[in-house]
Amino acid sequence: xxxxxxxxxxxxxxxxxxxxxxxxxxxxxxxxxxxxxxxxxxxxxxxxxxxxxxxxxxxxxxxxxxxxxxxxxxxxxxxxxxxxxxxxxxxxxxxxxxxxxxxxxxxxxxxxxxxxxxxxxxxxxxxxxxxxxxxxxxx
Numbered sequence: 777x778x779x780x781x782x783x784x785x786x787x788x789x790x791x792x793x794x795x796x797x798x799x800x801x802x803x804x805x806x807x808x809x810x811x812x813x814x815x816x817x818x819x820x821x822x823x824x825x826x827x828x829x830x831x832x833x834x835x836x837x838x839x840x841x842x843x844x845x846x847x848x849x850x851x852x853x854x855x856x857x858x859x860x861x862x863x864x865x866x867x868x869x870x871x872x873x874x875x876x877x878x879x880x881x882x883x884x885x886x887x888x889x890x891x892x893x894x895x896x897x898x899x900x901x902x903x904x905x906x907x908x909x910x911x912x913x914x915x
Contacts, residue, residue, distance in 0.1 A: 777858045777859075779908045779909065779911060779912035780854045780855070780857045780858035780864075780867065780912065781854070781855075781858050782908055783850075783854045783867060783871075783905050783908050783909055783912075784851050784854040784855050784858070786901050786904060786905045786908070787847045787848075787850040787851040787854060787905065788847070788851055789901050790843065790847045790850075790898050790901045790902060790905075791843065791844070791847030791848055791851065792811075793812075793816070793843070793894050793897055793898045793901070794840045794842075794843025794844050794846075794847060794898065795843075795844060796809060796812055796818075796894060797818065797823070797838075797840040797843075797894050797895075797898075798838065798840035798841060798843070798844055800818050800820055800823070800824065801824045801827055801838055801840060806820075807819065807820040807823075812894075815893060816893050816894050816897045817893060817894070818892065818893065818894050819892075822890050822891070822892065823890070823892040823893075823894060823895065825888075825890065826884070826885065826888055826890050826892060826895070827839075827840075829884070829888060830884075831880075831881055831883075831884025831885070831887070831888065832884075839881065843898065846874075850867070850870055853866060853867050853870065854867050864909075864912060864913050865913065867909050868906075868909040868910060868912075868913045871902065871905050871906035871909045871910075872906060874902040874905070874906065875902055875903055875906045878898075878899035878902050878903065881895065881899065882895075882896070882899055
């Protein structure tokens with residue numbers, strides 16, 4: 777139960793980062809929001825510049841848009857898994873997908889020569905969640 781609840785907290789964190797990135801990109805939040813740790817804050821110009829590249833959009837929407845939907849669904853999936861209502865393979869598979877996508881997107885950051893702290897934070901949260909779900913599944 778603990779790995780799934782820990783994963784749910786990480787999903788909330790990933791969702792907050794997606795909300796922040798999307799808010800800054802759309803001009804509704806400032807890059808210096810008080811509730812974002814300093815080491816994760818965006819440089820509004822360089823971070824948002826990646827959105828208009830092939831690495832920053834999927835089906836015409838910024839990647840952060842999908843994070844706004846994915847992380848709440850993943851949070852609920854992990855809660856239901858913790859209570860035995862969802863097969864543990866489902867959150868593990870979702871976590872694997874986020875890690876594979878994160879590898880591609882990190883490659884994109886490298887290719888574009890952009891260091892986006894919030895992007896790297898989200899990818900780190902996803903990797904940590906994958907490791908927790910893999911451990912839970914194999915234990």
